[in-house]
Amino acid sequence: MAEQTTVQIDTTITKQNITSDQEVRWCVGCGDYSILAQMKKTLIDLGLPREKTVFVSGIGCSSRFPYYLDTYGFHTIHGRAPAVATGVKLANPDLSVWVITGDGDGLSIGGNHLLHLFRRNLDINVILFNNQIYGLTKGQYSPTSPVGKVTKSSPYGSLDGPINPISFALGCSATFVARAMDRDPKHLVEMLKRAHAHKGCSFVEVYQNCNIYNDGIYFNLTDPATKSDNVVYLEHNEPLIYGKEKNTGVKLNGFKFEKAELKTEADHEKLFKHDEKNPDPGYAFMLSGLTENPELPTPLGVFRELEQDSFDKMFHQQIEDVKKDKGKGDIKKLLLTGETWTIN
Numbered sequence: 001m002a003e004q005t006t007v008q009i010d011t012t013i014t015k016q017n018i019t020s021d022q023e024v025r026w027c028v029g030c031g032d033y034s035i036l037a038q039m040k041k042t043l044i045d046l047g048l049p050r051e052k053t054v055f056v057s058g059i060g061c062s063s064r065f066p067y068y069l070d071t072y073g074f075h076t077i078h079g080r081a082p083a084v085a086t087g088v089k090l091a092n093p094d095l096s097v098w099v100i101t102g103d104g105d106g107l108s109i110g111g112n113h114l115l116h117l118f119r120r121n122l123d124i125n126v127i128l129f130n131n132q133i134y135g136l137t138k139g140q141y142s143p144t145s146p147v148g149k150v151t152k153s154s155p156y157g158s159l160d161g162p163i164n165p166i167s168f169a170l171g172c173s174a175t176f177v178a179r180a181m182d183r184d185p186k187h188l189v190e191m192l193k194r195a196h197a198h199k200g201c202s203f204v205e206v207y208q209n210c211n212i213y214n215d216g217i218y219f220n221l222t223d224p225a226t227k228s229d230n231v232v233y234l235e236h237n238e239p240l241i242y243g244k245e246k247n248t249g250v251k252l253n254g255f256k257f258e259k260a261e262l263k264t265e266a267d268h269e270k271l272f273k274h275d276e277k278n279p280d281p282g283y284a285f286m287l288s289g290l291t292e293n294p295e296l297p298t299p300l301g302v303f304r305e306l307e308q309d310s311f312d313k314m315f316h317q318q319i320e321d322v323k324k325d326k327g328k329g330d331i332k333k334l335l336l337t338g339e340t341w342t343i344n
Ligand SMILES: Cc1ncc(C[n+]2csc(CCOP(=O)(O)OP(=O)(O)O)c2C)c(N)n1
Pocket: 059, 060, 061, 062, 063, 078, 101, 102, 103, 104, 105, 106, 109, 129, 131, 133, 134, 135, 136, 137, 142
């Protein structure tokens, strides 16, 4: 059977030999540079052999990513990276497959394709760069732009409500759902490594600054002066605590998350502990809603990780089971089965 094999660790990968000879075409200062750098670090640390690693992307600034790595890669068509990545993974189950997409590529034209990748749970890592804008096409509003966003395609303010990518992934039954930021490199590497370790479809939303068409949208989450009051890191089995002095927490009141001032030991005891293994999608879904709550911090980290057989594993198992039962197939015989016509 074409089993998912454990890839040998390659200790010869360096920053130099993982970098391709292509000129990087992103604007100076774009958040994509940091994500590329953290991806290189992840590949080097994990020792993933370059010939066993494939990056598949759609169209957009972010989707130029595969050019810049000396691994295998496909720059495919708009929104269709999930289809190509599915084929790659099914044909070669021992490859490490990464889909690189943007908020426009993945959630607009490619939304339907992403949905099916998530629900099928193929062992593929999806990294979505969210800059809340179409960068490559010069600044039209995207499906993650907030209501009222003034752009070249919405000069009087956009009218449609934004997609929360984490809620979307959870709604599609994704088994690993996490969030990181371009300007928090250490945490981003941690999330990329966890995505790789997960056997099933992993989704990491990465907040990315487009300094040309949407500069500073995550400033309050990345600026050292405001970050600690606006960001909470999710740690499995740990309460949600944030703030410069670590004196604020998040407590659950019925179906509502609320802010809790932490003055005494008893205040700490009121906090609930994050459970990324909670199989109830409602819990992670509520947590994803904190992103839109101006009273509460934005969560970064793993929202949910569930163990479930991946589609590719079941797919190859099914082929083996049927072969055992019915013997090896014969394509010619199959084509001539049932009614056939001869056209004169
Ligand atoms: C079929 C098709 N429709 C539209 C386009 C134009 N187009 C190219 S990239 C893009 C959006 C990219 O936005 P995003 O995925 O957020 O990537 P970013 O450039 O911001 O990284 C669009 C609409 C296209 N290339 N092909």
